[in-house]
Amino acid sequence: MKWSYNDMEMYVQAKEYVDTFLVPFVPFSFSRNDEDTKRLALHAELMDIFVNEIEKQYKGRIVLAPSYSYLLDGDYNEEIPKLNGYVEHAKDNGFKHILFLTFDKKWKKRDSKLHGNLIWVSAGQTHDLQSEEAQNMIRTQIDQVMELITTYWQE
Amino acid sequence: MSNKKQQVSRRQFLNYTLTGVGGFMAAGMLAPMVRFAVDPVLKPQKAGDFIATGTEVSSITNTPTRVDFSYEQVDAWYKSTVSKTAWVYKDEKGDIVALSPICKHLGCIVEWKKEGEHANQYYCPCHGGLYSKNGDNVPGTPPLAPLDQYKTNVKDGVLYLGEIVPNQEVK
Numbered sequence: 001m002k003w004s005y006n007d008m009e010m011y012v013q014a015k016e017y018v019d020t021f022l023v024p025f026v027p028f029s030f031s032r033n034d035e036d037t038k039r040l041a042l043h044a045e046l047m048d049i050f051v052n053e054i055e056k057q058y059k060g061r062i063v064l065a066p067s068y069s070y071l072l073d074g075d076y077n078e079e080i081p082k083l084n085g086y087v088e089h090a091k092d093n094g095f096k097h098i099l100f101l102t103f104d105k106k107w108k109k110r111d112s113k114l115h116g117n118l119i120w121v122s123a124g125q126t127h128d129l130q131s132e133e134a135q136n137m138i139r140t141q142i143d144q145v146m147e148l149i150t151t152y153w154q155e
Numbered sequence: 156m157s158n159k160k161q162q163v164s165r166r167q168f169l170n171y172t173l174t175g176v177g178g179f180m181a182a183g184m185l186a187p188m189v190r191f192a193v194d195p196v197l198k199p200q201k202a203g204d205f206i207a208t209g210t211e212v213s214s215i216t217n218t219p220t221r222v223d224f225s226y227e228q229v230d231a232w233y234k235s236t237v238s239k240t241a242w243v244y245k246d247e248k249g250d251i252v253a254l255s256p257i258c259k260h261l262g263c264i265v266e267w268k269k270e271g272e273h274a275n276q277y278y279c280p281c282h283g284g285l286y287s288k289n290g291d292n293v294p295g296t297p298p299l300a301p302l303d304q305y306k307t308n309v310k311d312g313v314l315y316l317g318e319i320v321p322n323q324e325v326k
Contacts, residue, residue, distance in 0.1 A: 014261055017282055017297075060261025061281040150280055 001063050002055060011063060020058075020149070021095040023065040023086065023116070024051045025102035029072035040072065043103045043123050046138070050121070051101065053142050058149065063095070076106060080113050087115040097152050101145070117152060119145060205308045205315035210243065212309050215251060219244040219267040219277075219288065222253070224316065241305055241316055242267055242277065244288070246324070253305040254290045255319050260298040277302065289324035301325045 001007035001018065011018055026044045030037060047067070055064045065086075070079050087098045098116035100107070103123035111118045121141055126134040163171075208224040219242040228237045241253040242265075254277075256264045263281040268274055276293065277286040285293035290302035304324065306317035 010261065017261055057264045058281055060258060060263040060279075 001059055003064065003066050007059075007063075014060070015094055018061055018063055019094070019096040020062045020153075021065060021090040021098045022051065022054065022062050023083075023098070023100050024048075024067045025100060025104055025107070026067040026069045027072040027104050028069060031073055042127070042129070045129065046123055046126075047101070047103065049129070049138060050142055050145065054146055054149070057146060061153075062149075068100075072104070076110055080110065084115045097149075099149065099152070119148060121145060205306070205310075205317040207310075208241075208314045208316055210314045212251065212312050212314055215243055215245050215314070217245050217247075218269075219254070221267070222314070222316075239316075240264070243314065246289070251307050251309070251314065252289065252324055253307050253314075253316055254322075255303040255305060257303065258284050258298060259292065259300040259302060260284050265302070290322045291325040 001011050024047050026047055029040060051064055055062060090098050100116050100118045102120055107118055108120050124137060128134055206224055206226045208222050210222050222241045222243045223238060225236050225238040228235055240256050242256055243253045246252050258265050258279040260282060263279050265277040265279045268276055268278050273285060282297045284298040285296045286302050287293060292298040292301050301322040303319045304322050305319055308315040308317060
């Protein structure tokens with residue numbers, strides 16, 4: 001379910017079935033070289049594709065949070081308490097699984113400090129999201145993430 | 156006199172021009188009104204549209220197979236490509252059945268399982284909902300209604316799918 005009126009209408013009637021809160025990370029920066037700026041924006045688009053597909057497939061059990069954006073060059077240690085605040089809030093309100101989805105490698109090191117589950121996916125070197133090769137690759141990655149999510153559910 | 160008759164008098168000339176100009180103005184005002192009035196009739200009927208899936212009818216077996224298709228949809232704010240999926244098979248009479256994969260419980264996407272624990276059933280990964288081949292919900296699992304189905308049509312040996320309607324296979 002998305003963070004939208006219609007989906008929340010469904011959520012309020014089926015709260016006991018919805019136990020997963022998915023937060024996509026969307027970092028931004030303008031201080032890198034031009035290629036990196038473009039790639040970072042592409043990652044944001046890619047993230048959109050990922051979470052929309054996951055949400056579509058698992059609509060009845062997942063609430064898709066508004067994307068969490070932050071400065072790529074900022075202090076990540078400052079983000080951690082905020083994110084853990086999200087986790088506590090979601091847990092207090094009936095969610096069991098809080099998942100953070102990111103393409104940003106820098107989170108991997110800080111994985112243990114986060115109270116939610118971090119899913120890191122490699123964004124690859126794609127430039128053209130429309131090419132068939134890229135689409136097949138993205139499809140495979142999305143399937144892998146979805147499989148991973150079901151393993152959290154089986155715990 | 157005869158010479159004079161052929162001439163248009165000032166009064167006639169003014170009459171003609173005023174009628175002409177007035178007529179144009181009236182037409183200019185009426186034409187959009189008429190267009191608005193008949194507009195709903197001229198709109199192509201979206202609901203009855205069938206979309207080609209690219210799947211050959213001859214390749215459909217009695218085992219449900221996933222068929223993906225997409226079309227352009229114009230919303231109030233933007234135009235988007237919508238991808239849809241159907242589980243398609245031929246029933247005992249050889250008629251094509253195309254079921255919507257959207258779980259009737261909370262809207263997840265169900266999948267036909269060929270093997271394993273839920274073999275020969277549609278399985279919903281979210282809350283374990285199960286449906287039999289014709290889309291009938293298995294009692295004791297969360298869904299309370301059978302899977303919806305698409306209207307089907309065959310043109311030149313290719314499967315076309317239309318709007319989603321309530322299940323008619325479950326008797």
